[in-house]
Amino acid sequence: MRLNRRLFLGNGAAAATTLAAPALLAEGGGKPRVIVIGGGAGGATAARYIAKDSKGAIDVTLIEPSRAYYTCFFSNLYIGGFREMDDLGHTYGALAANHGINVVHDWAIGVDRDAKAVSLADGASLSYDKLILSPGIDFVDGAVEGWSLSAQNAMPHAFKGGSQTELLKAQIASMPEGGIFAMVAPPNPFRCPPGPYERISMVAHSLKQTNPTAKIIVADPKAKFSKMALFQEGWLEHYPGMIDWIGEDFGGANVSVDPDAMTITIDGETTKVNVCNVIPAQKAGHIAEMAGVTGGNWAPINAEDMSSKADPDIHVLGDAADQGDMPKSGFAANSQAKVCANAVRGALTGSRVFPPKFTNTCWSLIDTDDGVKVGATYEVRDGRIAKVDGFISAPGESADLRRATFEESEGWYAGIVADMFS
Template identity: 65%
Template sequence: MSWNRRHFLAMTGMVTGTALLPAPMVMAQARPRVVVIGGGTGGATVARYLAKDSEGALDVLLIEPTRRYYTCYFSNLYLGGFWDYDALGHGYANLASDNGVNVVHDWAIGVDRDARTVRLGGGGSVGYDRLVVAPGIDFVEGSVPGWDVSSQHIMPHAYKAGSQTQLLKAQIEAMPEGGTFAMVAPPNPYRCPPGPYERVSMVAHLLKQSNPTAKILILDPKESFSKQALFEEGWQKHYSGMITRIGPDFGGNNVEVRPQTMEIVIDGEAERADVCNVIPAQKAGLIAADAGLTDDTGWAPVTPQDMRSRLDQNVFVLGDSSAQGDMPKSGFSANSQAKVAANVIRADLTGSRAFPARYSNTCWSLIADGDGVKVGASYEPSEDKISSVESFVSKTGEDTDLRRQTYEESIGWYKGITADVFGAPTA
């Protein structure tokens, strides 16, 4: 199947038939306002769909500090040399000009849920009738002993795309001949479950061409990981002898780093690395915690029918920050959740029809040139969580034509989702 914008919308628009129903007429009074914090995939999607489907009945305000958003998904392909960095970046002009979203480039630094206001870093505050919180992830301090965010210029995480991604690639390209690239993988749950292992594949692809005697070391606290059989098959086929994974049985869950000396201590024994990519444990973006929307897990619990916060009925939490059940933290998931939330919020504020929630996700990964694999599922709300109802995954031993088709499908999906999120042309 070749993915394009039409295919993408057909699959992910299951709850967005709302566009077929005209929004109720709004009398001459202040329009209900929806404030969205975070202009990533979840936040930009919900803002766009609220604005366009309400046909002017809602005042939609998106708060996002950056003027250009770089997707974390597909950033590994930049590391591997398959994509240019600029291809990951997307602006907000079309959200404002073509969809009627009021985009405010500022930091949201506080939420008063009693007064229903959001405080801005540049001064002042904005009120809301409904609030959507979609700030992505932050890192758990101390989860990797020896590392904190002040170390990210030496041992980058590159798990928020942008300058960190550029830094990591520059470090890889500057490795000495026969040097060592080390990755400290995160514990569950975290953004994009296959992401660290696709990253290893892309780093291996780059090194195989420019530094073929280099080694890659994965320090992993998990017993297993997403698409493990597929990745391990691919590593053996394309990068035999280059990649070593150390799991918890051999000290992968007992790792300390020393950024100043570029050392990794594994079960008390120090190893030197030339590049060390530390991906720490993760939690909901800081503003979600500051707003009192998270629980002891560090994530924000939501009701599975609508992505509404379990702690405040006027607030919705989308994407990576949410604790919702079986869905992985991914761009596809965030986009799917945002459409459900947009439908419900519009119904709340305008009296339009709310459709039953259905969710979906697919995660593609590139292992080598033309060797793409995928995993995905469809989901429905159950009593206490979003539950997987049907799933699929690529199989080991697939022929090269199918793997190349899977990769090409992923490219079509990227073009489709970014057009859907940011209102950008697909050409």
């Protein structure tokens, strides 16, 4: 069955149902106040559902520095030539116009949990009754020897949507005939587990058309990765001899780079490359650390409502959350946001709170019309999100099924961006 926009939006209908209840006043009188930091798949969805379903009973402010949000999901398709950058960019005007959300384009630079206030870069301070953090990822300093954020123009990560994605595509287009593209893949856990390998597929797709003698090297600290059999089957079929994947067992965890010399050293062997896509180890976006809700690199939460284990009035969504079995994906963040929105609305207005349910699917494109997917459903067990059952595409599937899987992903993309921004 093809997943279209109507079906996707309908999946959250039960969890989003509102029962009439008198609004509970925030301390000091007036409407309860919710601040959401981060306007991606988690934050924008949570802000929209709280505002929409509370029917004006809750004052919702969304803090996001970017006026246009470029999705990291589907950005690999831009690199492969299947999407334009404008297809990935979305703005926040409808959230303000349709739902009364106060959209603030500024940086959140501090959280005072005792005062329940968020500080902005322009000097303003905003009070909240509930705070939702959905800041995405930042990178672990020193995760790849020789690389730092100051080198991201020479060796882009492109694991945040927007200018980095454009830069990486431009570098690929400028490779000399027979040049070398290298990727340093990240250790677990990281944003979008199939993402680096879909990217390799899309880079190969582009080079096959414009630079067919080019080579791709992948240095990977892991012995296996998401959809490994599917990707390797596809690489052999579509890009024979182009991709050299070097996993943990072959030295992929012993890597350094030199952005000035444009070299990568894998297990002592140095190679001159033309493009190097360094995807470092990741951690929760910095504002979560500033708020004091991280434990290690991520923010531990209570799965029932995505509330922080450090503070019941702060909720953490998406990539930043240490929540259990769900992968760090846009679909997962959107699913978590709906659970969180329902719980926050219930806490502030007395409306009914439904039992939490979570779902996720991650699609990947290997070549034209060759789409694959993996997904699962989840429930809460012992305060964590636990996998109930799952599915994955099988090697050797028919071309018609692979085409249908890709079309399904396109329907999902249209649905999720409408769920976030309309």
